Amino acid sequence: MSALKIKKGSTSHSAYNLRPNFSDVIERHTxxxxxxxxxxxxxxxxxLFSGRGYNIDSLTVAEVDHTGHRSRITIVTSGTPQVIEQIKAQLGRIxxxxxxxxxxxxxxxxxxxxxxxKVxxxxxxxxxxxxxxxxxRANVVDSTLESFVFEITGAPDKIDAFADLMRPLGLTDVARTGVAALPRGD
Amino acid sequence: MTRKMTGAKMIVQALIDQGVDTVFGYPGGAVLPIYDEVFQQNSIKHILVRHEQGAVHAAEGYARSTGKPGVVLVTSGPGATNAVTGLTDALLDSIPLVVLTGQVPTFMIGSDAFQEADTVGITRPCTKHNWLVKETDKLGGVLHEAFHVATSGRPGPVLIDIPKDVQFATGTYEPKKPSVSHYQPPLKGDMESITELVAAMETAKRPVFYTGGGVVNSGPAASQLLRELVEATGFPITSTLMGLGCYPASGEKWLGMLGMHGLYEANMAMHDCDLMINIGARFDDRITGVVDMFSPKSTKAHIDIDPSSINKIIRVDIPIVGDVGHVLEDMLKVWKSRGRKTNSEAVAKWWKQIDEWRSIDCLKFEQNGKVIKPQHALARLEALTKKYDRYITTEVGQHQMWAAQYLGFEDPNRWMTSGGLGTMGYGFPASIGVQMAHPDALVINVAGEASWLMNMQEMGTAMQYNLPVKQFILNNERLGMVRQWQELLHGERYSQSWSESLPDFVKLAEAFGAKGILCSDPDDLDDAIMEMLTYDGPVIFDCLVEKHENCFPMIPSGKAHNDMMLAGVDTQGVIDAKGSVLV
Incomplete structure (x- = not known):
């Protein structure tokens, strides 16, 4: 699947030499x-996302290599396969x-x-x-006699599920970081 | 060798090191140190325009007629915001520009200082890239990187915002060196895909080359290779507005321009072809019309240096990411090595069909009566200027489409028009930029009176530098294209599309010290054009033409390529409600 990696400077094996079978189904991509x-x-x-009308479902950013001055932006977006390809190509152009x-x-x-x-x-x-x-497996990071602040880490749907359960129990505030993601293995 | 110098001096030094000979600009408070350095040198000529928009369009004209990047120098705040239209124009037409803007000193940024604007913020979406340089030591490197980015890959405008204190401070200048930039777009296309395309060409029954501005941007060698490929295969070729001249208009395989106001035979060939070879064009909506009905029977190949152009609008079967010149070279090599095959019998039959379409003669018109038809004016201009070393710029509207239809271009870089953005007011300053680059050539701006007025202040520039640009104004006292659409779409309610209170163009020319020529009689036209051509200096040619002429042929909004309107049709009710929302 490495053929789909878009790397500047590569002459072949880029995503554009694949012949994707485009459908109209909305997909979620990280x-x-x-x-x-x-x-x-x-x-x-x-x-780029706002100007061209693409969706951002989640976005996180931080410098990950302080000596090389590289930041990693993790974006969760959704669109048809053609739109997803276009987003990747437009990002690669920056x-x-x-x-x-x-x-x-x-x-x-x-x-x-x-x-x-906060509950x-x-x-x-x-x-x-x-x-x-x-x-x-959420941790209590702050407690008063009338409230808790829980800290939870997990996949976004796990956090959604936890939020659903907390709502009837007095959920008052939520702060979420957005998704960070890495490929498995090498 | 690195040297210590002020930021202002560094800027001028970097321009010299980049081989810049001309800068278009306008001074102001935030660029005074740079202008002081401009004053103290003779390597670079500075052209003082009369409005910053004019500077950017002039630089575009310079860039498009030479293939070199155009350079602009303007001040902060209003200087920068006035440049925005030109930047957007250059971005959409992929024109390499390096625009330098002054900025308030770094310690005042963000304080709403006098003539402060968030220039990098404003221009982020209308440049290929931009920089705010806050340290003098980094200025040299950024300047050289800017030229690299503007001219590499798909060309485009870049902007460098330079605070005044950075211009005054002394720093270390890094001279130009082989680029260490990570920005290195690939030039070579994928050989497997190229071979696949060549194989498709060998068996194609109804092939067509659909070429665009990418051929011009790739350089003169790409045009040469394109001509070789067309002659070798015998396939028909059409081009977008942006690509005119890459294949000669006098060539026998030439179908003329395609698109909304393209030729009947070109659009019919696009619709009915079985193999479409897109070379450096981008399936713009002026070309495709309604996407669902675009060339339904063809296999489509697309050669483009910008991966984001591929599959953006039209899904293609054979995508090739690469520079047009490099890919054409490889295509020719592969095609020759495989035995120079084409399906000549089927292609001959295809040509017979094309000749039938050609026989409709979609550009025919009749010049009768005592009013000059705009088509006639351009046909005569073409006939009388053919033998000159000629460059044409245009404004935007009906006259632009007629110029594309009735003027023939034999070489690339001879036709400068605002295609993507459609900027009224582009042509006049662009003609100044072209004339600066080609002092001895004949430079004509084909204009409409309304467009021309948008940047008429540049008469001062033309006079100051004695640039003999010819302003050929087709004056119908209307915003002709707006009027045409109101006739087609809005029940002939001509809302605000008249040119009221027009100046006397002859007197206007004379007020600037230029020559004015008025022509309203078809019998005088040739003599008047010759008078314009032989006059040594700027001329405003006020050609009074038929006021209600429509530009045909036309693909009405919402229709397919094979559903064109030809001259003489009833214009009422052609476009339905769905089509009328399109622009």
């Missing part, structure tokens, strides 16, 4: 974009973008997101919240 960490680079990426990887098609990958939930309540609800947090 893209890893390795960029030069220079001012404005995130604005370029975000501006000058400070070094590599674009489509983790959804390049092979198995792991996705994780960190979230914090306020007393009595049975408070006990139930703590019990469910334990099942989900």
């Amino acid at each position: 893209l890893a974009v390795l960029v030069e960490n220079e001012p404005g680079v995130l604005a370029r990426v975000i501006g 000058v400070p973008v070094h590599e674009v990887h489509d983790l959804t098609v390049e092979g198995p990958s792991v996705e994780r997101e960190l979230a914090m939930f 306020s309540g007393t009595g049975d609800k408070r006990v139930e919240a703590l019990r469910l947090a334990d099942i989900f």
